[in-house]
Amino acid sequence: MKLSKVITLLFSLIVYQLVGQPPKFSPPIGEEDYYMFPIRPNQPNTLAGNMGELRTSHFHAGLDIRTGGRKGLPVYAAADGYISRISISEGGYGKALYISHPNGEITVYAHLEKFTEDITKYTQNQQYAEKSLHVKLFPNKNDLIFKKGDIIAYSGNSGSSGGPHLHFEIRDKNHVILNPLKYNFEEIKDSTSPIVKKLAILPFTIDSRVNGIFQRKEIEIEQKSKVRYNAPDTIEVFGKIGFELLTYDKLDGVNFKCGISEIDFYIGNDLVFNQKIDSLKFSTQRNILVHYNYERYIETGNKFHKMYIDNGNMLDIYNTNEHKGKFIFDESCIYNALVKISDVYGNESIFEFVLKCTSPTFNTTQQIDTQKISQLNNVLVIQNNNKDSTIQILSPHNNHSISPKYVNNNNFTYLWKMNNSSIQSIDLCDSLIVMNPQEQVPPNTVFDFYDDKIKTHFRKNSLFDTIYYSTDNYYNADSTMEIFSIGNPKLYPLRNSIDLTILSNKNFDVNKTHAYKISENKYSFSGGVWKEHQFHFSTREFGEYTLLTDSIAPSITPITLSKSNLKFKIKDDLSGIKNFNVLVNEKWILMDYDYKTNQIWSVDFNSSNNEQGIIKVIVTDNADNETIYTSIIK
Numbered sequence: 001m002k003l004s005k006v007i008t009l010l011f012s013l014i015v016y017q018l019v020g021q022p023p024k025f026s027p028p029i030g031e032e033d034y035y036m037f038p039i040r041p042n043q044p045n046t047l048a049g050n051m052g053e054l055r056t057s058h059f060h061a062g063l064d065i066r067t068g069g070r071k072g073l074p075v076y077a078a079a080d081g082y083i084s085r086i087s088i089s090e091g092g093y094g095k096a097l098y099i100s101h102p103n104g105e106i107t108v109y110a111h112l113e114k115f116t117e118d119i120t121k122y123t124q125n126q127q128y129a130e131k132s133l134h135v136k137l138f139p140n141k142n143d144l145i146f147k148k149g150d151i152i153a154y155s156g157n158s159g160s161s162g163g164p165h166l167h168f169e170i171r172d173k174n175h176v177i178l179n180p181l182k183y184n185f186e187e188i189k190d191s192t193s194p195i196v197k198k199l200a201i202l203p204f205t206i207d208s209r210v211n212g213i214f215q216r217k218e219i220e221i222e223q224k225s226k227v228r229y230n231a232p233d234t235i236e237v238f239g240k241i242g243f244e245l246l247t248y249d250k251l252d253g254v255n256f257k258c259g260i261s262e263i264d265f266y267i268g269n270d271l272v273f274n275q276k277i278d279s280l281k282f283s284t285q286r287n288i289l290v291h292y293n294y295e296r297y298i299e300t301g302n303k304f305h306k307m308y309i310d311n312g313n314m315l316d317i318y319n320t321n322e323h324k325g326k327f328i329f330d331e332s333c334i335y336n337a338l339v340k341i342s343d344v345y346g347n348e349s350i351f352e353f354v355l356k357c358t359s360p361t362f363n364t365t366q367q368i369d370t371q372k373i374s375q376l377n378n379v380l381v382i383q384n385n386n387k388d389s390t391i392q393i394l395s396p397h398n399n400h401s402i403s404p405k406y407v408n409n410n411n412f413t414y415l416w417k418m419n420n421s422s423i424q425s426i427d428l429c430d431s432l433i434v435m436n437p438q439e440q441v442p443p444n445t446v447f448d449f450y451d452d453k454i455k456t457h458f459r460k461n462s463l464f465d466t467i468y469y470s471t472d473n474y475y476n477a478d479s480t481m482e483i484f485s486i487g488n489p490k491l492y493p494l495r496n497s498i499d500l501t502i503l504s505n506k507n508f509d510v511n512k513t514h515a516y517k518i519s520e521n522k523y524s525f526s527g528g529v530w531k532e533h534q535f536h537f538s539t540r541e542f543g544e545y546t547l548l549t550d551s552i553a554p555s556i557t558p559i560t561l562s563k564s565n566l567k568f569k570i571k572d573d574l575s576g577i578k579n580f581n582v583l584v585n586e587k588w589i590l591m592d593y594d595y596k597t598n599q600i601w602s603v604d605f606n607s608s609n610n611e612q613g614i615i616k617v618i619v620t621d622n623a624d625n626e627t628i629y630t631s632i633i634k
């Protein structure tokens, strides 16, 4: 080793001793102060959301910085750079700015109320040229240059935002999402460790057991100290088993459930599974639907992190061995299991539990679910009371007799692997359960499914995993509406759209009739077109759909009509607003729009001349019904 190197090494050791331990996560050398906090800098700030948090169909991509319920707070360029994208959309990020920085990274500022003057002028030129409020612009390098700390915009609540805040992201040059909290912002403090709520243990194969039975078992976790958690009892396992954890992070001083950064799962001394939400690609975001337990989320709203890589999951945030977190317990043994959950600041919580491997017995003392029929990991679980006998699984081609697998208190449990054959009915000796015939649909394959009214086309990438699928159609109670039931929305998420074709004998106004998804007696527009007496639409969600005709045009109510300010309420009852245009003396006027309050208002309207203006407001809904409102401004 050269002498100069030794000196450098010695020097760094001394520096480390002087300043204490190096920070656990340090950004690339020299970039520690690259970014400044983009809002209310140099003062304590709090977050309502962090990067990696589990949202319904994506991981949250940035920080949701709270603004105390206020709008209009200055937003600063986090570092030198140029505006590389301006986007104004009805939902999503609303009014958003993207800055490209000399280090190649990009910062994103979303749900803004308005931009500063230069950016506004640049944007309005395009808005008038396109005659549209909603634009997506990519300015050149030299158009809009800003220095670190320059005001670029004012915070707001635009787009799909549930309250005023600033959504802030840092991305690398390929738009891979990075964690902004790795950049040592002094404004955010967190010394609170993650919270651990529940463990779930589940079987993957028909011969697997959790506490002696074929079940997904949720266990409430006991908190022993601030950072230590235990499962109250030893858990008995057998066969191929997986584990899931309900956990979230809490930041200092706020009660929001934020996302954790890392999970390390040890069985004995072996690290068997690791997940680290460090960076995320937009292209794999939807895999979150197989990252957390979707079925439990639909049922309870809880998002359990699976500590195994489920079939079809293409996220690259895991580190594990060939078992991918699905373990086989087959001998008598006892394991101490330990899960370490960390947030991005390195605060850790430790959760410990004990696993005992036990061969299943026929008689069990465990409480058995009394649901007649349930389904778990493509195994059908059938309960039969007071019948110690075989039952019959009736299939189109052959029938199978099966014996109970275990019993508790005269409640017998039978298990049936669904991929054995499709089931028509189950004969329980004294009763017959008729099953809705379901077809097995494999992933990664183009597949068509027909019933007499509905054709379903699965695209190659529609599914994450094999599903059991059926469709159905029936009329509602007063026979006014035909309902099309598509797949099982409680069990299966879709990776990508499926294409549906519906044959309907009803005489519809084909131009104004579309598909609507039914949820809790609400109808949401799902589009679609008529072609040769068939209705075609695509969807990424299983569920119940119907065809509805919207022949009622939107309503327009004036709120303000003056020479410097125009404001209207615009509403549509069924299909929703598609677009709106406001003209004064036939000249297009730029209007802002907030779908949450159903209002449009003029942005820079100023009729300085003394002539009277003829104002015309044209609003169209998604079924192309149009309303025109005219008036005169004096």
Ligand SMILES: [Zn+2]
Residues within 6 Å of the ligand: 049, 060, 062, 063, 064, 167, 168
């Ligand atoms: Zn956000």
